[in-house]
Amino acid sequence: MSDRQDPYLAFWGKTRRRDDGSPGWHPAAYHSLDVAAVASVLLREHGVPRVNPEFHALLLALVAWHDIGKFTRTFQCKAQAFWPTVLGRFQPVAAPHGHDTAGYGLLTGPLEDVAAPLLEGWGNFRHGMLRAVCGHHGRPPGSIDAVPAEEACNVCLGAARLFAADAARVVGGHHVRFPGRAVAPGLIWQLAGLAVLSDWIGSNEAWFAAHPTPIPLEQYWTEHALPQASAAVARAGIMPARARSQVALADLAPHVTEPTPLQALAATLDLPANGPSLVVIEDQTGAGKTEAALLLAHRMMAAGQAHGLFVALPTMATANAMYSRLAEAYRALFDTGEAPSLVLAHGKRGLHERFQKSILPVPDSDDALATDPADETAGAQCAAWVASDRRRAFLADVGVGTIDQALLAVLPARHAALRQLGLSQRVLIVDEAHAYDAYMSQELETLVAFHAGLGGSTIILSATLPQARRAALVTAFHRGAGGSTSELACDHYPLVTLATAGGALEQPCDPRRELGRNVVVERLATAEAAVARIAAAARAGLAVAWIRNAVDDAIEGHAALRTDGIDADLFHARFAMGDRLQIEEAAIRRFGRIAAQTERAGRVLVATQVIEQSLDLDFDLIVSDLAPIDLLIQRAGRLWRHARPDRPAAADTPRLLVVSPEPTTDADGGWLCGPLRRTRNIYRWTILWRTARELFGTGAIATPGDVRRLIEAVYAKPDDVPEGLRAALAAEQGVESAAIAMGKMNVLVWKDGYDSGQGWDSDVRTPTRLSEESVTFRLARWCDGVLSPWCQADSPRLAWALSEVSLAAWRASGVPTPTGPLAEAVAAAKREWGRWDQDLPMLVMTRSPDGWEGSVATEKGGRRATYDLHRGLMAI
Template sequence: MRRVKYNVDARITHNPAWGKTDAAGRPSHHLAHHSMDVAAVLEGLLRHPVISARAAAAAGIYLKPEAVAWLSAFAFLHDIGKLSPRFQAKVWPDGIAGGTASHLSEGLIWADRLLDGQPLLDGAAGPLVAPLVAGGMEKAWFGALLAHHGRPMAFDSFVYPPNPRDVFRDVPGYDWRAEDRRMGAALRQWFPEIAIDLAVLRSHRLVHLFAGLLALADWIGSDDGAFPQRRDFDPDYGASARARAAAALVAIGLSNPAWPGTAPSFRDLTGHPVPRGVQQTIADIPLEARLVIIEAETGSGKTEAALAHFARLRSEGRVDALYFAVPTRAAAGQLHRRIQEAMARIGGPEAVLAVPGMLRAGLAEGRKLPGFRVLWDDDRVHWAAEHPTRFLAAPVAVGTIDQALLAGLQVKHAPLRAAALSRSLLVIDEVHASDAYMNAVARPLVAGHTALGGHTLLMSATLGAGQRAAWLGQPAPSQRAASGLPYPAIWHDAAPADPLRPDPVGYAKSVHPRLVGTMDAEAAAHKAVAAAEKGARVLVLRNTVEAAVATWRAATRARADLCLSVLGQPALHHARFAAEDRRKLDAAVEQALGRAGVTTGIVVLGTQTLEQSLDIDADFLITDLCPMDVLLQRIGRLHRHADRTRPAGFEAAVASIMVPECGLAALADGPRFENGLGAWQTAGGYAGIYLDLRGLELTRRCIADRPVWQIPEDNRTLVEAATHPDALASVEAALDWDEYGHRIDAKSLAEGRAGGLLSLDRGAPFPTAFPGADEAVQTRLGARGPSFALPTGTVGPFGTPISVIAPPAHWCVGLTGEEPVNVTQGETGIRLTIGDNEFLYDRSGLSRARAPRRPLG
């Protein structure tokens, strides 16, 4: 074997075990020190009042100080595999014969030796291991211990080298046994009193929570800015680590985040003088209620009600954080500003925008630097905002539903996300928008969250009785009974059968839906431009990007000066834009249709990205046919504010709803697909956007049969008429759509099962593995394409540097996201060449310029 060449500490006879290296890759922090850094952070987290309550709920019993010490001492062993010479050799100039190894696999080998009775840690491991063995939980706990990099480790997954002597072998210059004894002495000194009940160790929920808290602690404890590195072992390091851990938790907002000493008033929190309707009634919810559902009309103040609920729970010590989940990035951006303003009014914590690629915390903007660093324009550190995995650790965050759902799926760092989320009031807006797959993920997530004592608030203007009953664990009422239920209403699990009845004080309006027998882009553009020429602010929502782009091109040919603009040039809003450009588009839409928007005629064109959770107000709405609950959301952007003066001819709220000329029956025969309606056949069954023609036909009939809708008075009746299972069965029989209906129901059932199979059940034993690739486990069903890093200096069509582009998955067959991107700048946009693919990115968004040639056969 080649001799190892490195410096030997003059005070000891062997090289000390390192746990961290510096920027140059040199050992800089003793393994015992790093182990204690992480253990001290975990200890601090378990002493956090809210997390302590969650741990007690998981364990089924209050965790005594000795139990907290046991869990922290066990966390001290998380990197024990780094003792191995095969790991230590990673910094040795000549390496080691046979190659190096991961500290996780070496940790499993070390644990196996310990459990086999070998005298490791100089006997200090006895109080840790004995109760595990007695409870038969040693593999589960060691598996969770070694899952701190985000993925479970099966205890029997390691493979011994061919020569057993190669396992933790003796090598010149490094005595792993001496370092093991040193770790044992440190463990005994820094955790002198540890004890835990067998019943606690048998709790699956506690194993899951421990795994998540440990991963979070490892992330925090690995920050060399918070934990200055020291190579030489210090017997007194335990006290230093605890002091640094306490300071680190405060610095990143996980401990003692800003909050007023007395509960903030509604006026202080929201800027409104008094609460009304749902804002007032939310105060009557018992503090013991874990799941609350608000059903109220768009514009009725549900956001302020959610803030009031959070402020009450936060001031009572029931929660310590808020995660506000919305369906789209555009909605998250707008809502973030509102939540940040509320927090600023009361002196609360800054709000993080939890959208990947959009580095925003409070009023600060961030810029990525090499080495995973972020430069903030206020020269502060905004830890939780710097990486998506840390979003849920923020005291207040606003983002898409996807970030929350990742805590409930079998994906990397799901336990960390769930543990961080456990402190929060989880608010899910527009909950009706979730499909069968998302619901199958979201419901177990919420169940696990509430089982730990967490709080969840669901909000919707259009939640059907079937969905509400499923959330509350009730049988679904008949259509007739459901239609007669009060609206607005607030439901909660402390009394699930008896909703609270807020006063309907929101803005009531008469809406005039009008069917238009075409989905032609030119026709939609002509109607929109004609209205804008009369001074109307027009919102056009198409079901597909292709239809939106075609309509936008027709509108710009007719009157480009009347179209939404960015930097003086026409633009439209959909999902196929880079994140940096989406921010410009979001701002332009708000400037056009926001409360303080323009007062002249304008056409704003977009897709589903504009239909939910946005405070925008149009004088006239043109929309494709869509399911009733979605249509009511779109109508929520029409005449949203009662105090706005409407131009002549648009005093009434009119919505033009485009439907296929051939009707919907023809779409069920193929199946066929027209601008988002119906389905197309795939190898796995059906695919599409709004597949269920039964609900679409019921929606079309409601439009044809009811020339005037009273909103919100008719909301309940309309939703049940178009979404209730009884109504779906009736139209299916009337149109002889039995086969089509069976296929759609089977698809929905399969999607729900798929979501259930991929969910992370925290009441079950901690898993030994996750599915192979995170890309295969998604928050929204449907293929998701890879993201491609663009060359530095790439400038998008709006004059802003852009960093990443993400084409749709079906454009990326055979691509991984690792391929280089060649960028050619043109007069109107840029051409992107990725392998044999060519894409054009201009003001209409990303489009496909050339598809690769595929071999035949």
């Protein structure tokens, strides 16, 4: 590489292949301006992030310095072919850290005199701003005392110093007064996200051509960086779609002829003109909470307070269901002629056929960019660049995913700041908020606070939210948005709570008239009694569900029913994903909204919690193991869910049968033995005891009137238990306190800013949930010397993904090492797997007289494993 007029143009920043395949390069100075130009387009043309314009020039100068660490010998020696001749003879130098840390070391060390004037008066927040921009690879840079001469010699320092000054001048950077301690942390987090996003787009070689020919920095900025940046942002598919000025309920739900009281309130609730808000909606299943949330979100979007929305749900199944639901309606939120994107975000979204079909190719020509959005198909769509990475899901106009993807925004996980940036532009809708334990609740409160601090609004949906949880969420919102927390006193149900920086308003809501009903509750002492009642109901033509708390209990109950001559279906989480999806589809056909009476009559579904939230199913009778009151209310919501004039005569009233011991006042540590012995390890005993006492004391659940009373009776007074359960209570409180403490310890701290001291790690190792450790296997068939995935699909990768099934780690930790021809076949199959799938153990099954069997490994040796469509995976 030859010398340049400006010495910094001799330093390479990106290596790229030329059209003829030979290696090429792009100067670090020009790449830095590419990234700054992207930031300029995002900030000035699209308001991403929402930052006071007075800070724009400062942020652009800082973003232009994001790769200042590449002006070092340690970085330049990574490509010997492009070693700058100004550095003399090529000499490899070991890199003790990345160029992000080197850059931070330069800006806070030998180049401090260049950086300091831009941030004069910012105190310690100056370092936070520099960490934010140097940590553009998704985590804060490390701290170093000094950059040694062998890493950055005088020539390197001279080039870096000259570039930093020139770049700040070219992009128009200048000093901005310190905004105060209340504003600075938010600005740091926003800059961190902006630097990541701008670098991702600015590093795409399809959008930014290599330019090794030297030209003045000003000329490159105006003639190359800025025009390319505008086109690149368009190609990335992240330009916000314009919201419609008005949206009616009929636009979102054409099948709805009249709004529910909740939906009518959502259309008229007095939202603030400026600033973030928190809306907590508490109403029954079937009250139209989702549509109410969409109406509220659209009103915020139309007012310019958000560019889109993200819906966070507790499970992949609920996320899939919501994605399918929104795919039919989300375009109604946006202007005609716009092409809004819809993305699905969770670990198994590659299995969602509709989402995969929605991904559009990245336009690579001006003609493609000029396509009229009106010519696009009416279905869901998403740009490939946004869809290719779960971390970019928050850049889509509408996103749907598991709550885990949103919680990673407030954990020390790579690219947390990017998630924050995307979310801050969107209304965050959290559904099924009652489904989160003490650990996840701490994460959710932190997420609400961060989101409010960045100017984002949140809508919380729940049918069974305890009062203390509602109060904690409002407090968290005010912690982020500012203002004082108001006392919450209203115990009405249904209820809408609106929190703003000015306080909180509790707005009672009328219930939906059709949802008022009385569910009869009966206690069954044993599983055998449950089998007898289910069998009798099925023979009388009723559609019945038996919801069990443990997979093994579901398998045993299913077997008992089949022995009694009842043709029951089984649905739990230990089926291969492909089989599980087929079982789910069959359940919807048989028990869903449009199922014919002839299809459902006399049918029984034995299931675990997988049908508790995600599926729109309707049963004439439900039998359930004892569970916490909020979950039982959810399960009862599947009773008589749809209007069916042809229910069998034996279905005289909605009825919930609960398998439970008697909640006696002398209950002790053995209270849950017997039919619920496995439930002891799933739910808190004391909550179960209070649930049983309240339910069986009244013998009914009257909705909506009983909902608040039952929830508070179970959750508001944790000490209200028999003396014999005091030891269990103490143990439960200890576990809960530890979970809360761990949640507080793991989440990011707003005021600390983008600091490496918070234990940053990868997404995989940063826990969003405290759950039992499990091992995911990929099932395979070994038949006549041929190895094939358990499930079939259009592509081998999809087939293997559909063949995945998990077991608790205490049941199985892996598989025995294969030998002989099988070992060769396994190795050949794994070569076709993705890099992140290589560590998944392949559980090879061979045919046996009873079905299919294989072997799994445990800490104590091997165990026989079986698999069939009647029971799923069993480790015997």
